[in-house]
Amino acid sequence: MAEEVSFQADYRKARVRPSPNFGERRDGISPDTVILHYTGMATAKGAEDWLCDTRSQVSSHYLVYEDGATVQMVPEKARAWHAGKSYWQGETDLNSRSVGIEIVNPGHDFGYTDFPDAQIDAVIDLCRDIMARWSIPVERVLAHSDIAPSRKIDPGEKFPWRRLGEAGVAFFVEPSTCEGGEVLSPGDEGEAVAQFQRDLACVGYGISVTGTYDAETGIVTKAFQRRFRPAKVDGMADAATMETLRWVIQKLR
Incomplete structure (x- = not known):
């Protein structure tokens, strides 16, 4: 020590x-x-x-x-x-x-x-x-x-x-407030889930791209929501969460 x-x-x-x-x-x-x-x-x-x-x-x-x-x-x-x-x-x-x-x-x-x-x-x-x-x-x-x-x-x-x-000391994106549209949730599978996982990884989060909305995906989604879309932290990839994620990636690029 x-x-x-x-x-x-x-x-x-x-x-x-x-x-x-x-x-x-x-x-x-x-x-x-x-x-x-x-x-x-x-x-x-x-x-x-x-x-x-x-x-x-x-x-x-x-x-x-x-x-x-x-x-x-x-x-x-x-x-x-x-x-x-x-x-x-x-x-x-x-x-x-x-x-x-x-x-x-x-x-x-x-x-x-x-x-x-x-x-x-x-x-x-x-x-x-x-x-x-x-x-x-x-x-x-x-x-x-x-x-x-x-x-x-x-x-x-x-x-x-x-x-x-x-104040210029953190990365901030105005969160989306859109409603409706596709929602990804635990148990879902397919390319939409895989793309969502790839997008989270693109930001920087540690997540495996499995194509299955597993427990890890829900946990990382909550982390993203706490940081970028705090109005509703539930681990579900609703339209507002996915749109905010796209905006974050666009601004980072």
Whole structure:
């Protein structure tokens, strides 16, 4: 286990509280991704203490409180332990190539709440600072649920991606509101399902193209909905979900 070391904050507005839970980035990789989480714990203090506890084996580079106060726990040049088993656009070990930001929120298990304006303002400012330092593009600002959809649902459907998109620190597409049309759901098979799976993979999600709307497809669909079409997170590929997915691909290209 790495020893706790003192360091100066990379982000000048942050208070430093070093966590012992970190290591070296694999193969000298520099950060090219920002991953956003919520803490999902009953209290903010409990979350900060846990991220700095050797027993937890977890950490993050930053923690942002509801009032916007920001704590840095791991230097950006180091590998924090926040992403876990992960995948995005063919890459694994997202810990080695990302900066992790934990955002204080009780999460779905403890009374999921809206994110206060002051907190989101601070997240935007922090993201802008990190992205400028490491030349990270907006499409590489991701949700924890994007890179680990079978395990994680944070920062969840209430997270205001629109605000981050308008501020130029996240990739945002206006979600479709269309109704009717074809719906793909569990058990469906065929080329339409395979194309939907290919489209999710094109965005970056880890999904097998089987042509069968299996459990994995439903899970990844929920992750996509939380991130891009949060009005209804049900794992069904309705017309609005599929149209939003097409728009995301078009904008990425």
